[in-house]
Amino acid sequence: MTSPDLRARPANRIPAVLCGVFVAFFLIQILTFDYGRDQGIYAVVARSILEGGMPYRDAWDFKPPGIFVLYAIARLFFGANDWGIRLLECLFLVAMCICIVRWAKKVFLPQLSGYFAIALAILIHAQLDFWHTAQPESFGGALTIFGLCTAPLFATDDRSPSRPLLRWFVAGVFFGMAGLLKPQLAFGGGLLVMLPLAARLLGKKLPFLQAFAAPKDGPGEWKSLFATGLGTIAPVALCALWFAAKGSLQDLYEVLFVFTPNYTKLGWQGLSPLDLAYNGVVDWFTGYSALVPLGISLLLLFAHRLSSRERAAALAICLLIALHLAGVVAQAKFFAYHYGATWPLTALLVGLGIALLWEQAIKASRWWIAAFALIVPLICFTRSATKGVPQSFLARTSIRTQALLSGGLTPQIRDELASVDGVNxxxxxxxxxxxxxxxxxxxxxxxxxxxxxxxxxxxxxxxxxxxxxxxxxxxxxxxxxxxxxxxxxxxxxxxxxxxxxxxxxxxxxxxxxxxxxxxxxxxxxxxxxxxxxxxxxxxxxxxxxxxxxxxxxxxxxxxxxxxxxx
The missing domain is CATH 3.40.50 (Rossmann fold)
Structure with a gap:
């Protein structure tokens, strides 16, 4: 188990500050991203909504309705421009980072776990570049983190968290909202609320599950399950009522339950479910960042040092990741943005693994600290999530940074950076x-x-x-x-x-x-x-x-x- 006195080491302050600067730098980069094809679709549908129209009936696309509402909100508050949705996206990311750091401090003993996690999550998000961000998964990942951090999974000081039923309900609302962006994300709340029940049924065989055990003075597993289900259904029901009031339920049904399934089947041709699952898991684990296999390997290496609470938290995160990957595999397209909701959760695991390595380094010697400070940042850029664009991630970042320092990105630079994959x-x-x-x-x-x-x-x-x-x-x-x-x-x-x-x-x-x-x-x-x-x-x-x-x-x-x- 990690030594508690490491939490107060001054050596933790410098990495924490550097992670914060790192996050701020890449959030500024994200603010400069333009539209790709998908973002243009969402913007036009959002325009129709603000003019009194409805998705599918008056402006057709086959994505779930949540993304159009977010683009409409950005357009309502920030105007008809390309940067409004990026500002809203960054606000979501900032709130997500705050939640990750606070949750990690409560659940994981290594103090830097949350800071390393947000640095990796924002790095991958920025590397995805303009086409694969401001997507449904981009916002769904943040909402998943909000739901995870709200759910009263762990007691504090042997006491039940305050108002557990309300917290389960609110967590369900977050997962329900995420489901309006990507359907599989809606089941996250139901998955988490089943963990206390698993602790009661399997706690003797798997002692670390006792960290999920519902306090004796708590509301009980079934009331918690009902509260979470009610919260999850609430935003979905409100959306259905909106479509019903506008006379568009039939249009919604036809697109999401008739057209979209046929689109999904395109990716299944010639591949077995096992092939698809293998492709999805390997792509997630190795295809976007070298820190993912490194951090998870470190987590397994230092698993003996984790407390029961930390192991239980890691299990909850793994289950949510598995749920997300099941949705990616079912879509069978494996577009880069399909993994967008999974990276914040993945970053929590990776951040814990890297934080455990950092604590090992500061216990060893300054040479170990120096090696960590040199090698880990280098590994960050050995594999990039940037795909389908002519320049490398570092080259595109350099172009944007130089343009910002020179007074802003000109239309010519913006158009060159946004011209990829047949789009001019x-x-x-x-x-x-x-x-x-x-x-x-x-x-x-x-x-x-x-x-x-x-x-x-x-x-x-x-x-x-x-x-x-x-x-x-x-x-x-x-x-x-x-x-x-x-x-x-x-x-x-x-x-x-x-x-x-x-x-x-x-x-x-x-x-x-x-x-x-x-x-x-x-x-x-x-x-x-x-x-x-x-x-x-x-x-x-x-x-x-x-x-x-x-x-x-x-x-x-x-x-x-x-x-x-x-």
Missing amino acids: AGANRQIAQFFQEIDSLSPGKPLRPIFIWGFEPIIYDWANRPASTRYIYNVPQRAAWLQQTMRDRLMADLAANPPEFIIIERHDPLPGVTGNYLDSGDALKDFPELRSLIEGHYKQAFTHEDFMVLHEAAPPVAAAKPSPKP
Whole structure:
């Protein structure tokens, strides 16, 4: 067991301060992140919500509704910009870091466990870069930590925590809110509340489970389970009531329980459940940070020094991680952001392992401390969570830092950093500027809708033009399942609300989403109804990068064409 006198060592102060500075630096980096495709979708749906519309019915996507509400909150308080959601994301992360440090101090004896944990959690979050952050999992991870820290799992000084039923209820609310972002996260509260029951049933065989034992003067396991379940159901029920009041329950059902399961099945083709599980666990353990296998190995190495309370806490964290990974494996896509909710929990385990190593070092000699201070930071950057971008994490961080020190990121730098995986952020912005310029020629004139046949809905938002249809991108019409139904609805939308302009995108194949390698241009050839509408009522105005812009009558003035990129 760890010696209590190590908690007061002055040598702990410097690492704690450095971890805090480390976290602050990368939070500033996160504030500079722009939108990727997904963030553009969420922003356009959020815009629809604030205009009185509903997700799925008025602005279509297949993610759970919680992420749209968060983007709407950011837009409501911080305006229609790219940085509002990043500010809200950082507020969540700061609150999460405070909870991790406070919880770790109460549960783990090594004082630095929480500080090392937040440093790793924020490092991985920043390494995921713009595309894989501000995702449902990004916020779901913080809400999971809030639920874990609220749950009255451990008694203090042989006494029951105050108001345990209320705390179980609030913990359930946090997990329920996380479930509105990613369904599997909702079960975290139910998993935790079962641990006191496990302590009663298995405590004699597994003595460390007694740390979960419900105090004799407490409410009992079944009341706690009811309180947690009620809390978990509460936000889900409120969301269902919101959709019911707006007459959109059928739209929600069709997207989440009909379209999305077919999308999920794409990743199962040719792989057994065992293959998928292996891929998911190995990817989590080795694919994003070298500190993860190191820290967990250290935790196992020093396991004999852990108290029963610490072992019980580690078990609770492992169970939540397993729940998260089960959801990632079930999705079978293994996108980087799918692990986003798991890193704060993983960081708690890794932070404990590294803190145990630190205490071993300060008990040994200054040479051990020096070796720790040199080797551990180096290991941080031997494997990065940054994926799918042209530059390394250190290079992108250097570009952002130099730009901030020089007065801020220019639009050109921002667009270069946000142009990855077939997305040309500069071209998107220039197409949007085209509409801004022609709209500025007729101030006060009502803005007519436009229609994008492609996968860049952010143009709607940047151009400040309404969409002609609920389908803000064309995956539903390109996917094999429900294709004709979705096409019929699209054509009905376009007939009821004819677009002034149609923008056709090329070179945007999405086999992981649509199940085929056709881009939007190729998919149009197999969509005779839309092709007939375009050929009969629209003329080409101009082409720019991967976009062809068509106008319903005469082409707009040439002066309004977007200028080439510098």
